[in-house]
Amino acid sequence: MTETRFSGTDRYVATEDLMTAVNAAVTLGRPILIKGEPGTGKTQLAEEIARGLDRPLLQWHIKSTTKAQQGLYEYDAVARLRDSQLGDERVHDIANYIVRGPLWEAFDQDLQPVLLIDEIDKADIEFPNDLLRELDRMEFYVYETQQTVVAKHRPIIVITSNNEKELPDAFLRRCFFHYIRFPDHETMREIVDVHYPGLKKELLEEALKAFYGLREVPGLKKKPSTSELLDWLKLLLAEDVPPEALSSDDRRKTLPPLHGALLKNEQDVHLFERLIFLSQREGR
Amino acid sequence: MLIKFFFMLRDGGIKVSLTEFLTLLEVLKRRIAGYSVDEFYYLSRACLVKDEALYDRFDQVFAAHFKGIQAIFGDDVAEIPEDWLRKQLELSLSEEEKAQIEALGGWEKLMETLRKRLEEQEKRHQGGSKWIGTGGTSPFGAYGYNPEGMRIGQEGSRNRRAVKVWDRREFRNLDDSVELGTRNLKVALRRLRRFAREGAADELDLHDTIESTARNAGLLDIRMVPERHNAVKVLLFLDIGGSMDDHVRVCEELFSAARGEFKHLEYFYFHNCVYEGVWKDNRRRHSERLPTMDLLHKYAADYKLIFVGDATMSPYEIHYPGGSVEHWNEEAGATWMKRLLDTYPKAIWLNPEPLQRWDYTPSIRMINELMEERMFPLTVRGLEEGMRALG
DSSP, X not given: OOOOOOOOBTTBOOOHHHHHHHHHHHHHTOOEEEEESTTSSHHHXXXXXXXXXXXXXXXXXXXXXXXXXXXXXXXXXHHHHHHHHHTOGGGGOGGGGEEXXXXXXXXXXXXXXXXXXXXXXXXXXXXXXXXXHHXXXXXXXXXXXXXXXXXXXXXXXXXXXXXXXXXXXXXXXXXXXXXXXXXXXXXXXXXXXXXXTTOOHHHHHHHHHHHHHHHHSTTOSSOOOHHHHHHHHHHHHHHTOOGGGGSHHHHHHSOOTTGGGTOOOHHHHHHHHHHHHHHHHHHO | OHHHHHHHHHHTTOOOOHHHHXXXXXXXXXXXXXXXXXXXXXXXXXXXXXXXXXXHHHHHHHHHHTHHHHHHTOOOOOOXXXXXXXXXXXXXXXXXXXXXXXXXXXXXXXXXXXXXXXXXXXXHHTSOSOOSOSSSSSSOOHHHHOTTOOXXXXXXXXXXXXXXXXXXXXXXXXXXXXXXXXXXXXXXXXXXXXXXXXXXXXXXXXHHHHHHHHHTTTOOXXXXXXXXXXXXXXXXXXXXXXXXXXXXXXXXXXXXXXXXXXXXXXXXXXXXXXXXXXXXOGGGTTTSEEEHHHHHHHSOTTSEEEEEOOOOSOTHHHHSTTOOSSSOOSSOHHHHHHHHHHXXXXXXXXXXXXXXXXXXXXHHHHHHHHTTTOEEESSHHHHHHHHHHHX
């Protein structure tokens, strides 16, 4: 019997509410829908569940042109057409031209797999509705070969959304839901600790202070996120920036070093420079 | 007990379906959670609430329903670190409000009264978890003062006791009538997407190609279609200057979101009410006016019309010729509004003024009447309703 309770991994810090929601979804074999600010580790969650529970991971990244049918299977009509023009023998068996989608692959695994459906809100508005029955019953019918594909084990389906479109109620009713909120100071320290275990304490403190200070700046077009903080720390480490360079006194006079990792928008950089200018004038 | 909880949630505006409720019961039956209240809280939230905007409401209902149970877990209430509280309040108050507090007798008095009230409350609830005045008309209270629902009095480390999580109501600022930002606006504007195939045929139509090839006895017959894109056309009229100065930020956000979202977007500025001329550049508003009549002729009736303005002005500016504060207008603003609305049947007015104030301002009522009640507040929810009205 493999592990069935997820409790975070050595490189992913899961809060208690997240663990509860994931475990409920794993036990009942129902999809779990994850929302949250960009960069809070929604996509990574699926990878870590697979790692933590030691299951195979299948990924299905959704684009605006993705159709629900592609997740099940596709009938490669063009290949068959070409083969027919060339007189290939394969053309007589339609099964040769059925290309399996990620959902089919997941249904066919011998060990309960983790299936990531990433950014479901990118797809057409009807997309979730088209998957209702498949996610509910974990089976579908292949029209071309007249066969029914049934899941050997109900896969653990992790669905992420950035809230660009509202999802239909019927779809939501079949999912567990969790909103990953932005980590607080303490959780953030744990997260950083997991990624950079040897980080000097002072540097981390100053960096976190600078980071949260930056998030507090009113009017930023894009607030820096967890993944950006981690990138920034990596840069700071690589450049060997001393903690003093980040201390708040300095920050009033200049932008934090290597700010390009945190502020991704030139308007934001301008805004920040303006604020620094103002605070300098006040200080005088 | 849970059935009552179920109906309380529904009364509280969280539309929990029977399936979801049964799922929760199944989860409980399978003993996924232990027997602690916080685990139950997390589980029920994951099962029953499917929108982070409703987390706050869920927390409230949960707190109301399980008030008695919390008492069993004991309490850790009401040691208010005064400096901290004061700092928080100062942060969230405007100069005006600070002055009002001074008028109430200053900080010392305020703190004293607050403490007194807290004590009274402690007696009544035996140190329960409800803070003073969760609504907000009293000058005290956790959720009234600070829009983010900063909790007064619960210290950092204790906060992490999950029993108190729902009472912290951390998701407060996600309730969807408050928060605004370019991204949210874009998402709301996206409701107006209408994909259509227009223009040159440059995409392979696989389905049609196969079908016509089959009809053609297997000889390849390529069929092409035009690419799909958002075909919605929008005319945006923005009120600028005067009382709109308070709303500059939200209008900027709406404007940049709209620019990103619509391929066919034309925008014009006006002041207070639309008259015979509008302009595209505020620096040259007097020299480069575009006659409104020309716009009516230039843009076809399939354009959708969005006004953005606080509609706060003197009623004369709407109903009388010559009423404009800036120039002499031959015809009344209402006449021009009617002309625009006749030409573009799909129209809405977005108003950044808070909804509560609409009834007290006669000109807002008048404009709303002109718009046939299609005025919506400039919040995410208002925008969504507006987009639905346009769609």
